[in-house]
Amino acid sequence: MDLPVIESSPPAATGCSAGSCGSTAQQVDGLSDAIRARVQDHPCYSEDAHHYFARMHVAVAPACNIQCHYCNRKYDCANESRPGVVSELLTPDQAVRKTLAVAATIPQMTVLGIAGPGDPLANPQRTFETFRQLALKAPDIKLCVSTNGLVLPDHVDELARYNIDHVTITINCVDPDVGARIYPWIFWKNKRVFGREAAAILIGQQQKGLEMLTARGILVKVNSVLIPGVNDQHLPEVSKVVKAKGAFLHNVMPLIAEAEHGTFYGVMGQRSPKPAELKALQDACEGDMNMMRHCRQCRADAVGLLGEDRGAEFTLDRIDTMEIDYEAAMVVRAELRAQIAAELAEKRARAHPPAATATPQVISFQPHAAKPAPVPGRPVLMAVAARDGLVAVHFGHAREFLVYEASASGARLVGHRKAESYCSGDESCGDAESVLEKTISALADCEVVLCARIGYEPWGQLEAAGIQPNGEHAMQPIADAVMAVWHEMLAAGKLAAGPIVAKRA
Amino acid sequence: MALEIIESCVNCWACAPLCPNQAIYEATPHFLIEADKCTECLGDFAEAQCASICPIEGAIINELGEALNPPGSLTGIPPERWAAAQAEIAAR
Incomplete structure (x- = not known):
């Protein structure tokens, strides 16, 4: 539509x-x-x-x-x-x-x-x-x-x-x-x-x-x-x-x-x-x-x-030793590109409705348009263990996290963080700091980590570091999951701007 | 009178096309200079071309065994600082 x-x-x-x-x-x-x-x-x-x-x-x-x-x-x-x-x-x-x-x-x-x-x-x-x-x-x-x-x-x-x-x-x-x-x-x-x-x-x-x-x-x-x-x-x-x-x-x-x-x-x-x-x-x-x-x-x-x-x-x-049939491969590639292009166009249409200056009747078709005036909430950084645009990776298996900034205007990618050191295969490259500690340190400015699943121990350590793990949005598209969590935080009163923040744990 | 490429060469190919005498050739384990052809660029350029682009200190030497790019001259890392860093890494 x-x-x-x-x-x-x-x-x-x-x-x-x-x-x-x-x-x-x-x-x-x-x-x-x-x-x-x-x-x-x-x-x-x-x-x-x-x-x-x-x-x-x-x-x-x-x-x-x-x-x-x-x-x-x-x-x-x-x-x-x-x-x-x-x-x-x-x-x-x-x-x-x-x-x-x-x-x-x-x-x-x-x-x-x-x-x-x-x-x-x-x-x-x-x-x-x-x-x-x-x-x-x-x-x-x-x-x-x-x-x-x-x-x-x-x-x-x-x-x-x-x-x-x-x-x-x-x-x-x-x-x-x-x-x-x-x-x-x-x-x-x-x-x-x-x-x-x-x-x-x-x-x-x-x-x-x-x-x-x-x-x-x-x-x-x-x-x-x-x-x-x-x-x-x-x-x-x-x-x-x-x-x-x-x-x-x-x-x-x-x-x-x-x-x-x-x-x-x-x-x-x-x-x-x-x-x-x-x-x-x-x-x-x-x-x-x-x-x-x-x-x-x-x-x-x-x-x-x-x-x-x-x-x-x-x-x-x-x-x-590989047999290459490039003509056949080109056909497969063209089909795949067309399919992904269609998916992306659909995703983009959902994520970025036209600006308010565009034709007003179009706006009425957008899913968020019917909402009451939003209560302003502060932006929140969330780290996502993602694959193929979905919240799809187990926390412990993630080699990197995408960092999104969620706010009233939507979710936007603002960076990525490596979950492992650049040198991981050779003991001479390593040091004492554990992989988990490094990951937590790399995500220090994030308030939430979205992943497909997460173990008990990293859950506790993330919470202790002030980062809330969340495995409830497994296999969902990243932006949908990030915004769902942001709206939950907003509804729970965790996103009030300004110095006086009523904390409801 | 000829220059020589020694084992610290990393085979980056930068020097070979610059040689006015085509004296530099690919070899294993590293590039070499045909001594008969090398003129150290005399008459062609003010500076030996291979040594002017080589990124590796010490990889090109003259007949006296002197490095045309001595330690520290290209990276800017003082040799003693380099040695200290290597020692620290080895001690980890």
């Missing part, structure tokens, strides 16, 4: 798009219809899509032309999940075979990205040979690339030639003085250039590349690493600048810095931001920009849904 209503609403054409100032605008869901259609099956660009669609990165690009203080080119740890890490470098031919094998095995796979482990555009032959072959052999797969931007202006035409529709640029600063504390050197015009001069060149190239891409209509996402004390005060400015130049999404990610990673920041004791600091910064940028909240900072050879890694199923040994 809602579908025709959404389709008949006029598309946001110019000026005030639905994406930037509508009252229901939220992250990717708040994008204009035109952009949404381009990202609706891209898990990295659309929050909705990431529950259903998978991506893979092929590690064909080992060389880099800059050094970042959060990166160390020496390490290859199978247990680490962070950008720049890979287990197996591929030739373009191997990467193409792997892509076809994954696409035939995982029909949800919609996106092939090249993200390193170095900089894809510092390896132009390997990167573009991979794209050239895939554009021919796997025409139903979206191709995207992630770059530091240093040589981006030289390659914009070639990116456009292979129909690369999405480009991510990592932009940590627009001020060379800030950049000098992030980038020790770049390789530029046959020389290694250091310090502030290097940062100024890099920033200039990034901004030029961004403008060239958006001028061609290529979607640009900007990634920024939040480094406390270095660029935390500066990132809202970055967000404003890149939005003005046409970037459509900003992804602020937390610095990962551990001494054992051997990075400058790790060894020198630079701390990573706390989850609440990250959220506060994302919230601060959000007034100006669509913010990505569901990034998992995946490896340069990740395979599968965001948050999972099925790379071990597709090693070179294994794909050599």
Whole structure:
């Protein structure tokens, strides 16, 4: 019933798009219809899509032309999940075979990205040979690339030639003085250039590349690493600048810095931001920009849904023995995409009724419209052990939690938290703090945890930490469950704003 | 007169395409420089290209065995700080 209503609403054409100032605008869901259609099956660009669609990165690009203080080119740890890490470098031919094998095995796979482990555009032959072959052999797969931007202006035409529709640029600063504390050197015009001069060149190239891409209509996402004390005060400015130049999404990610990673920041004791600091910064940028909240900072050879890694199923040994019928796989993939697109459209229609300025008769069809004026209640953060958009995971099995902010205006994703340390397979990577303690610490700012089931002991420890476990909404859609709990809290008088809160336990 | 790539090389491919003499080749366990072809970029560039992009301190040495990128020169991590961090990790 809602579908025709959404389709008949006029598309946001110019000026005030639905994406930037509508009252229901939220992250990717708040994008204009035109952009949404381009990202609706891209898990990295659309929050909705990431529950259903998978991506893979092929590690064909080992060389880099800059050094970042959060990166160390020496390490290859199978247990680490962070950008720049890979287990197996591929030739373009191997990467193409792997892509076809994954696409035939995982029909949800919609996106092939090249993200390193170095900089894809510092390896132009390997990167573009991979794209050239895939554009021919796997025409139903979206191709995207992630770059530091240093040589981006030289390659914009070639990116456009292979129909690369999405480009991510990592932009940590627009001020060379800030950049000098992030980038020790770049390789530029046959020389290694250091310090502030290097940062100024890099920033200039990034901004030029961004403008060239958006001028061609290529979607640009900007990634920024939040480094406390270095660029935390500066990132809202970055967000404003890149939005003005046409970037459509900003992804602020937390610095990962551990001494054992051997990075400058790790060894020198630079701390990573706390989850609440990250959220506060994302919230601060959000007034100006669509913010990505569901990034998992995946490896340069990740395979599968965001948050999972099925790379071990597709090693070179294994794909050599696989029979691939790509024609048949394409049919299956097309059917699945159509089915998921229909589900998403229905879900979106339910979750985001048109704003009040739209045709009034439509509003009367919306389920919430008949309610009396809502009693205002404060927003509540809830962590959800989720799979495929449902409250579907046992608390103890959850490797990550999605964090939603529930309020009178609905449920919105504001982040995710890892439930395990980045290194979990090797005793030398571990430390004394138990997994449960770490999880509770990661969820410290949440008041509720929604999960399919939960054991007795973690229940008690969560309660003791002031986090209410809730297993009553197993297998329900996340937003429905989150809002049901929020309304229960509201009805119980737990959400009164202001200093005087009547607690009814 | 030639440069040499030693075992700390991580096989990142960055140097090979830059060499004006095509002296760098893929090998196991790491890339190597054909000594007969290497000119240390004399006459072509002011700085040896392989050593100007190599991200690994100490991986490229000259005929005297000296690192073109000595410890600390690329990462900015003082060698003593690096040693202390490694010792602390080993003691865990």
